[in-house]
Amino acid sequence: MIRFFRTLLVLNLICYSMVAQTYELDSYIQQGLHNSPLLKDYQNQLQSGSIDSAILNAERKPQLNGIGQILVAPTYNSWGYDQAVTNTGNYLGVASVNQNILNKKIYAPQYEAIRIERQAIGNTSNISEHNLKKNIIDQYLTAYSSLMQMQLTQTTYKLLKNEELILQKFVQQGIYKQTDYLSFEIALQSQEIQIKQFELQYKIDLRQLNIICGINDTAYHTITTPAIEIQTPKDKTNSLFFKQFKIDSLRISNKKSLVDIKYHPKLNWFADAGLLGSNPALLYKNFGTSFGLNFFVPIYDGKQKNLQYQKIAITESTRTNYESFFKNQFNQHIEQINMQFKEIEQLSAQMQKQVTDSETLIEASKQLLNKGGFSVTDFIIAIKSNIDIKNQLTQLQLRKLQLESEYSYWNW
Numbered sequence: 374m375i376r377f378f379r380t381l382l383v384l385n386l387i388c389y390s391m392v393a394q395t396y397e398l399d400s401y402i403q404q405g406l407h408n409s410p411l412l413k414d415y416q417n418q419l420q421s422g423s424i425d426s427a428i429l430n431a432e433r434k435p436q437l438n439g440i441g442q443i444l445v446a447p448t449y450n451s452w453g454y455d456q457a458v459t460n461t462g463n464y465l466g467v468a469s470v471n472q473n474i475l476n477k478k479i480y481a482p483q484y485e486a487i488r489i490e491r492q493a494i495g496n497t498s499n500i501s502e503h504n505l506k507k508n509i510i511d512q513y514l515t516a517y518s519s520l521m522q523m524q525l526t527q528t529t530y531k532l533l534k535n536e537e538l539i540l541q542k543f544v545q546q547g548i549y550k551q552t553d554y555l556s557f558e559i560a561l562q563s564q565e566i567q568i569k570q571f572e573l574q575y576k577i578d579l580r581q582l583n584i585i586c587g588i589n590d591t592a593y594h595t596i597t598t599p600a601i602e603i604q605t606p607k608d609k610t611n612s613l614f615f616k617q618f619k620i621d622s623l624r625i626s627n628k629k630s631l632v633d634i635k636y637h638p639k640l641n642w643f644a645d646a647g648l649l650g651s652n653p654a655l656l657y658k659n660f661g662t663s664f665g666l667n668f669f670v671p672i673y674d675g676k677q678k679n680l681q682y683q684k685i686a687i688t689e690s691t692r693t694n695y696e697s698f699f700k701n702q703f704n705q706h707i708e709q710i711n712m713q714f715k716e717i718e719q720l721s722a723q724m725q726k727q728v729t730d731s732e733t734l735i736e737a738s739k740q741l742l743n744k745g746g747f748s749v750t751d752f753i754i755a756i757k758s759n760i761d762i763k764n765q766l767t768q769l770q771l772r773k774l775q776l777e778s779e780y781s782y783w784n785w
Contacts, residue, residue, distance in 0.1 A: 398513050398599040401586050405509045406502060408587030415498035422491040429483055435472040440645075441465060460651030464659075467647025471667075474640045482630035489627055493620045500613050503785055505585075510778045512585055513599055516578035518771045520596060523571035525763055529756060530564040532735075536742065536752075537561065543745050553749035560753045601777045605784070609703060613785055618696040625689050632681045639669040703783065710780050717773050724766045731759040 406412060442465040446454040473479065537557070544554045576593065583590050609615055643665060650659030738755050741747035 396594045397597050398510065398601075401513060401582060401588075402506055402509050404588055405505055405586035409502075409505055411501055412498060412505070415494055415501065418494045419491055419498075422487055422494065425487050426484065429480060429487065433473070433476055433480055435470050437468065437470045440467050440469055440647075462653075463649075463651050464653065464656055465647075465649050467645045467649060469643065469645040471641055471643035474642060475638060478637055479634050479639070482627060482634055486624075486627050486631065489620060489623050493617075493624065496613060496616050496620060500617070503613060503782065507778065507782050509582070509585055510599070510601065511775070512578070512582045513596065514771060514774055514778070516575060516582050517596055517599060517774075518768070519571055519575040519578050521767045521771070522764065523568060523575055525760065525767065526564055526567045526571055529760055530561070530568060533557070533561050533564060533756065536739065539743055540749065548745040549749060556753060557749050560756070599774060601774055601781065603777050603781055609700075612783075614699070614703070614783075615696075618692065618699070621692050622689070625685055625692065628688075629682065629685050632678060632685070636671050636678060639667075641667050643667065707780075707783060710776055710783075713776055714773075714780075717769060717776070721766065721769055721773070724762060724769060727762050728759070728766060731755070731762050735759055 442463060444463040444465075446456075446461055448454070448456065448461070540549060540554055540557055543549045544551060579594065579596070580591065610619075644662065645664070646662040648656060648660055650656045735752075735755050738747050738752050742749070742752050
């Protein structure tokens with residue numbers, strides 16, 4: 374009776390997995406991108422960059438300020454501030470306005486800095502999105518591997534289960550020994566245990582996939598065979614990874630421009646209107662206005678400009694070294710992936726032939742077993758051999774999918 378319920382449980386597990394709702398790789402990727410707080414953070418940073426440009430635009434416009442001051446400087450017995458300086462007090466209330474005149478060259482590098490920063494944030498966001506997709510695909514393939522192993526074990530279990538009743542009759546008829554039947558039962562129980570183990574591992578892998586995608590779901594789902602789009606190789610200098618080096622080069626060049634603007638002449642106009650006087654009794658006569666120009670030009674600062682240039686040159690040298698090293702790594706990585714593709718294609722063809730031969734052997738062995746003319750032990754060995762070959766082929770196919778993912782990742 375216990376044996377019956379255990380068998381029924383395993384069969385229900387098989388049927389349940391066959392009718393469970395299926396989920397595709399693309400749906401996980403879309404949900405993962407939608408739920409990512411990091412990608413939302415980058416979008417907020419881009420919006421903040423737009424505000425920085427607006428702030429800079431506001432700085433270029435005339436700046437209006439209100440200024441008020443009451444200054445009292447009392448004297449006693451000839452003690453106190455010199456009245457020629459303080460006028461015994463000052464009363465000020467004016468509106469002041471000023472604006473830089475020669476500001477086009479001054480503000481241009483600052484606008485460029487904001488533009489470059491937005492470009493850098495955008496590229497970093499694209500790389501982060503690309504990395505998240507890669508992580509989701511990798512975990513999806515891990516879960517898919519566990520699912521394939523479970524389904525392969527289920528298929529083997531059903532094959533053995535179909536032979537159980539026939540073998541039991543042959544044992545009762547004395548064609549096979551009781552020990553043969555026990556060996557067969559042990560093999561069948563082993564498949565039951567493996568189904569549960571692979572199911573547990575699949576649930577763990579699926580849960581981890583949900584965590585990466587930010588999905589709060591513990592339900593059992595059957596994922597479909599992943600469809601990975603292989604990217605056509607593009608000019609690597611236009612890829613996301615090499616674009617970052619271009620942006621760094623622009624940022625370094627902009628730093629030099631920001632140093633230069635400190636040494637440009639500066640001219641601004643100013644004007645004010647209001648009340649300015651020292652005698653409270655005569656303040657009604659002290660309403661007026663003033664206006665003028667301020668000019669500034671740097672002459673000597675201890676050669677700080679050259680020192681800043683030297684620092685920028687060192688930064689550019691560092692950037693060039695990183696770019697050269699990354700190019701070398703990139704080329705080697707692509708070459709290695711292409712080499713593994715060829716090896717997997719050759720090995721897959723050989724193993725596929727082994728699978729065909731193994732299934733032919735199992736079918737012939739099953740027919741002989743059903744007639745009582747084949748060893749149970751040899752039949753179990755043939756089954757296990759077939760399982761091993763299919764497992765190896767499954768892992769090889771999974772590795773091919775992983776390589777396709779890596780190839781597309783680097784050629785994006």
